Amino acid sequence: METIVVLGGGITGLCTMHYLQRQVLEHNIDVKLVLVEKNAYLGGKLHSVNDQGFIMETGADSIVARHKGVMELVQELQFEQELVYNETGISYIYTNDELHAIPADSTFGIPMSIASLEASTLVSDAGKKIALQDLTMPNNGFTKESSIGEFLTYYLGEELVQNQIAPVLAGVYSGDLHQLSIASTLPYLIDYKNEYGSIIKGFDANREQFMKASNKKFISFKKGLSSLIERLEATLTEVEIIKGVATTSVKRHEGQYAITLANGRKLEAEHVVLALPNEAVQSLLQDPSLDHYFNEFTTASAITIYLGFDVPDAVLPADGTGFIVSHNSNVQCNAATWTSRKWKHTSANNKLLVRLFYKSINPAYEKLRLMTDEELAAVALDDVKKSLGIDEQPTVVNVAKWIDQMPKYDLAHHEALKGLTVELAEKYPNLSIAGCSYFGVGIGACIQNGKQVGEALAKKLR
Numbered sequence: 392m393e394t395i396v397v398l399g400g401g402i403t404g405l406c407t408m409h410y411l412q413r414q415v416l417e418h419n420i421d422v423k424l425v426l427v428e429k430n431a432y433l434g435g436k437l438h439s440v441n442d443q444g445f446i447m448e449t450g451a452d453s454i455v456a457r458h459k460g461v462m463e464l465v466q467e468l469q470f471e472q473e474l475v476y477n478e479t480g481i482s483y484i485y486t487n488d489e490l491h492a493i494p495a496d497s498t499f500g501i502p503m504s505i506a507s508l509e510a511s512t513l514v515s516d517a518g519k520k521i522a523l524q525d526l527t528m529p530n531n532g533f534t535k536e537s538s539i540g541e542f543l544t545y546y547l548g549e550e551l552v553q554n555q556i557a558p559v560l561a562g563v564y565s566g567d568l569h570q571l572s573i574a575s576t577l578p579y580l581i582d583y584k585n586e587y588g589s590i591i592k593g594f595d596a597n598r599e600q601f602m603k604a605s606n607k608k609f610i611s612f613k614k615g616l617s618s619l620i621e622r623l624e625a626t627l628t629e630v631e632i633i634k635g636v637a638t639t640s641v642k643r644h645e646g647q648y649a650i651t652l653a654n655g656r657k658l659e660a661e662h663v664v665l666a667l668p669n670e671a672v673q674s675l676l677q678d679p680s681l682d683h684y685f686n687e688f689t690t691a692s693a694i695t696i697y698l699g700f701d702v703p704d705a706v707l708p709a710d711g712t713g714f715i716v717s718h719n720s721n722v723q724c725n726a727a728t729w730t731s732r733k734w735k736h737t738s739a740n741n742k743l744l745v746r747l748f749y750k751s752i753n754p755a756y757e758k759l760r761l762m763t764d765e766e767l768a769a770v771a772l773d774d775v776k777k778s779l780g781i782d783e784q785p786t787v788v789n790v791a792k793w794i795d796q797m798p799k800y801d802l803a804h805h806e807a808l809k810g811l812t813v814e815l816a817e818k819y820p821n822l823s824i825a826g827c828s829y830f831g832v833g834i835g836a837c838i839q840n841g842k843q844v845g846e847a848l849a850k851k852l853r
Contacts, residue, residue: 392422393847396658397649398638398675399666400428401435403826403835404463405623406841407664407848412629414849422852424630425658427650432617433624436796437614444739444788445731447697449791451834452516452728452746453477453609455618456836459673460842461610468622470612475736480710484513484558486717487777490708491716493514493555497579498601500559503594511555513717518550525591530584538802540568540577546590558715561752562726564800564832575800585629613736625780641665641675643819658662662821662851664844670798679813687807689830692751694759696771697730699787700743704731707783709744714778722774723759725750744782747771751797764790784837798828823848 393413397404408426415422432438436450454461465471486502494501496507508519525546533542539560544552557568564571573581582594594601612618624632637653641663650658661667666673673685703747713728724747731738731745738744749759750769759767768788775781808829815822823844829832830840 392423393661393852394423394425394426395662395664396425396648396660396661397664397666398427398641398650399432399435399664399671399826400426400433400632401666401837402430402437402620403825403837403841404428404435404664404666405433405620405627406838407825408627408630408667408841409464409623410842410845412627412683412845412847413849415629415852418849418853421853425531425633426627426630427633427638427652427655429635431618431635433634434617434620434795436793437616437620439791441615441619442623442789443699444742445697445699445744445787446737447699447730447744447746447787447789448616449695449789450610450793451616452730452734454834456608456610458706458833458839460839463840464469464838465610465619465681466621468626469728470622472610473527473614473618475613477611477733478712478735480712480732481708482712483708483714484555484717485720485722486513486554487719488721490714490778491712493559495553499563500545500556501592501594503601504552504591508551508591511551513554514551518548518554518576521548522551524548527588530581531590533573533581533584535574535578535581536568536572536802536805537581538590539571539573539580542573542580543568546584546715548705550758551725554717558717562715562748562750567752570738570799570801572800572802574807575782575804587652587728591642600852611734611736615737626699627791638675640677641822643822645830648822662823662848664823666825666841666844667828668709669798670795672828674825675698676819678818680818681811684811684814685805687803688700689799689801689803690795690828692756692760692792692794693797694748694749695792696747696767696791697770697787697789698745698747698768698775698785699738700745700781700783701786702743702783703741704729704738704743705741707779709731722747722777723753723755723770724774725753727778745775746781746788747774760792760794798832800832817828 494507502508587593640651642649669688712733715726726748728746
């Protein structure tokens with residue numbers, strides 16, 4: 392009997408085991424399955440906290456519903472009855488100490504029509520005139536490996552990019568747009584430019600798919616994202632699950648892998664999946680010949696702070712769901728989600744719940760990361776007072792710090808991943824890497840990656 396060990400009990404590792412176990416049972420494969428997670432709970436960045444009627448997500452707060460594999464997994468788990476969808480509404484950009492609505496007919500702040508561009512209060516008439524050059528300028532040598540910041544600025548102008556697009560895209564991808572490739576962010580932009588001669592025209596021609604996707608496009612669950620993790624864990628009936636124990640080393644020895652855990656236990660496996668952050672993979676393998684690849688994968692950091700108030704969330708601006716902060720503002724946060732408005736299930740009594748984000752791209756981040764939770768809560772409270780005019784004391788505070796845990800898909804990522812996977816296949820047969828450090832940052836991407844890895848392993852064993 393062969394043994395497969397998956398290290399890492401986040402959503403990728405869990406989905407790897409879910410789909411692997413399904414194949415094992417369907418094809419009656421004689422194999423031992425083991426999952427190891429250093430935390431006392433599974434889920435990694437998916438973890439819900441319940442406090443005084445509020446549901447707070449310490450990591451990701453939702454899942455993109457349209458991503459391949461997401462709804463398929465929910466249906467397989469017979470979990471549809473627990474689904475909740477986001478409330479739709481106006482997203483704002485906070486700049487010059489005011490809230491400006493992001494035009495509704497836009498995607499990631501990029502206008503999908505001339506009317507959307509004209510409606511923006513974030514761009515001057517001169518800036519709008521410059522942006523219209525996109526309609527007639529052909530692709531001047533840009534490819535999917537080019538910088539998305541340079542590409543957008545070249546065709547849409549500095550003002551539109553800096554005031555309306557960059558705050559949104561930088562928030563999603565946690566990085567400087569000039570250091571992020573088109574391929575790792577919005578690869579279809581090149582296709583639009585090449586096919587339609589214009590980014591704006593390309594969006595306009597594909598409007599239907601974007602309009603469908605914009606309505607109720609995020610999902611969560613009535614009891615929070617942790618309930619999906621608990622459901623997945625309950626299905627893993629053929630898997631030995633080891634929680635609360637870190638892995639200290641992975642060594643290849645005589646065609647097998649020797650895995651040492653922090654409690655002294657040793658495992659032997661013919662197949663290993665490292666569904667772990669890049670830094671952990673590098674530390675476990677201890678192979679200097681691979682370090683030049685591992686070192687190319689960069690990360691960002693974020694601090695998120697929930698504040699729950701004993702006031703109705705009706706105090707928020709009508710139809711709003713949150714804001715992103717531009718470079719000219721009097722607040723320190725990068726963004727804020729009006730959680731109780733966007734996710735009705737998170738507030739049992741319709742009380743106000745706000746989540747603020749402080750990212751490592753923030754000029755004040757180095758000062759912020761050294762603060763205590765109490766000091767950070769005071770900063771967040773001051774930001775809420777300035778941006779929303781709320782001068783109440785919170786009844787609930789939750790601070791989460793994700794230090795160097797946010798993968799950045801910069802220009803070097805694609806080549807580093809290609810080189811690393813080739814060398815791993817040669818030096819470490821039957822060892823796979825998986826997860827958001829390498830194959831996509833969204834939960835949907837992690838689910839799909841786990842499925843691919845699990846099914847590929849099962850195919851090898853059949």
